Amino acid sequence: MQFFGGSEISPSPPLPTASGNNGHMMYVFNRNGICLLYREWNRPLHTLNAQQDHKLMFGLLFSLKSLTAKMDPTSVDKGNLGVPQLPGQGCSFHSFRTNTYKLSFMESPSGIKIILVTHPRTGDLRESLKYIYNLYVEYVVKNPLYTPGTPIRCELFDSTLDQYFRSHLIHMVELAKLMVAHHPSFPVTILITTATKPDNSTATDNQSRLIHHSCHHLPPPPSPDSTL
Amino acid sequence: MAPVAPRSGDAIFASVERVNSELFTLTYGAIVRQLLTDLEEVDEVNKQLDQMGYNIGVRLVDEFLAKSNVSRCVDFKETTEVIAKVGFKMFLGVTASVTNWDADGTSCSLILEDNPLVDFVELPDTCQGLYYCNIISGVIRGALEMVSMKTEVSWIRDMLRGDDVFELHVKLLKQVPEEYPYKDDE
Numbered sequence: 001m002q003f004f005g006g007s008e009i010s011p012s013p014p015l016p017t018a019s020g021n022n023g024h025m026m027y028v029f030n031r032n033g034i035c036l037l038y039r040e041w042n043r044p045l046h047t048l049n050a051q052q053d054h055k056l057m058f059g060l061l062f063s064l065k066s067l068t069a070k071m072d073p074t075s076v077d078k079g080n081l082g083v084p085q086l087p088g089q090g091c092s093f094h095s096f097r098t099n100t101y102k103l104s105f106m107e108s109p110s111g112i113k114i115i116l117v118t119h120p121r122t123g124d125l126r127e128s129l130k131y132i133y134n135l136y137v138e139y140v141v142k143n144p145l146y147t148p149g150t151p152i153r154c155e156l157f158d159s160t161l162d163q164y165f166r167s168h169l170i171h172m173v174e175l176a177k178l179m180v181a182h183h184p185s186f187p188v189t190i191l192i193t194t195a196t197k198p199d200n201s202t203a204t205d206n207q208s209r210l211i212h213h214s215c216h217h218l219p220p221p222p223s224p225d226s227t228l
Numbered sequence: 229m230a231p232v233a234p235r236s237g238d239a240i241f242a243s244v245e246r247v248n249s250e251l252f253t254l255t256y257g258a259i260v261r262q263l264l265t266d267l268e269e270v271d272e273v274n275k276q277l278d279q280m281g282y283n284i285g286v287r288l289v290d291e292f293l294a295k296s297n298v299s300r301c302v303d304f305k306e307t308t309e310v311i312a313k314v315g316f317k318m319f320l321g322v323t324a325s326v327t328n329w330d331a332d333g334t335s336c337s338l339i340l341e342d343n344p345l346v347d348f349v350e351l352p353d354t355c356q357g358l359y360y361c362n363i364i365s366g367v368i369r370g371a372l373e374m375v376s377m378k379t380e381v382s383w384i385r386d387m388l389r390g391d392d393v394f395e396l397h398v399k400l401l402k403q404v405p406e407e408y409p410y411k412d413d414e
Contacts (some may be wrong), residue, residue: 033410086406109375137290
């Protein structure tokens with residue numbers, strides 16, 4: 001029996017990548033619209049100040065949620081658009097995609113909203129969002145000196161998130177892109193094994209997982225001498 | 229599809245790290261002991277324990293949600309069932325049963341037959357008014373408030389006072405709808 005052991009977070013789900021450096025921004029809100037955390041990894045353009053930006057993002061999610069609930073063809077009991085809903089009432093969305101980015105969204109019943117803005121070709125991020133929620137529990141909620149509902153200042157949480165997004169995956173994909181750039185006919189597949197916990201509780205855990213990242217479908221970059 | 233909420237906390241209980249229950253029980257005892265010394269009045273201690281529990285509950289709910297994969301409960305009945313079967317198991321290692329529903333489904337009793345907090349405890353004559361486990365009612369109140377349910381939680385039966393089980397009465401006062409938090413003129 002172990003005393004005071006921090007509970008272990010299961011191995012992180014790999015970020016499903018389609019290409020390139022994936023994470024753009026991440027927001028964490030609570031129910032009162034307070035932005036607990038904002039991180040950005042790759043955001044070339046800022047058009048608003050930070051506070052307006054956060055408010056707009058929260059407003060977008062809030063409105064989109066009530067719209068999606070209103071348009072739900074499977075449920076009959078819905079109020080007028082804009083009428084406050086009880087948490088958990090109505091349906092919700094988990095992502096939307098534009099031609100320039102993809103927004104993935106998760107909301108816990110306790111009102112914590114986690115938003116990831118990524119490359120438009122990113123796959124399903126729901127597992128990643130759940131993993132981030134777990135990180136939030138371990139590094140933020142369990143910190144006795146953190147006051148719930150205030151912006152998160154926690155280096156450990158930040159660095160763990162950074163690590164998750166910038167993990168070896170990015171480098172591998174960058175390398176693959178480079179190889180594809182020089183040899184367009186040469187398909188590159190990255191195989192990543194994620195080691196499982198040493199104390200395997202079930203038999204199926206014994207096998208390490210294999211994730212395939214195929215990069216051969218990347219469009220060849222424009223060659224320098226091409227004329228338009 | 230939303231994941232189906234687990235109907236028992238056994239699997240989660242088995243997977244999280246635990247501490248020695250005696251250490252846990254005695255630590256809690258030491259806290260209550262210290263509160264009695266500091267606050268002197270038993271009523272004040274009850275209040276303080278409830279407040280401490282509340283503070284724990286508002287945090288604990290996130291851990292509960294993250295680990296249990298419970299996404300939503302359709303009604304208050306399901307909520308209490310999940311607390312009794314999953315929540316209690318996850319954090320105290322015991323399960324409770326839910327009974328005594330009132331007609332409109334807003335109040336019920338959680339029955340605890342086994343409570344690790346009270347091992348070694350006997351109430352002396354000077355502390356007869358003490359709700360020794362008042363922290364638990366605070367935790368439930370705090371956790372439910374975070375999922376937008378205002379509740380009132382109180383002890384009805386207490387084994388330390390000679391009853392045969394612990395009985396917690398949970399009453400749903402109000403469900404708070406989700407409102408847009410910003411004012412227009414901000």
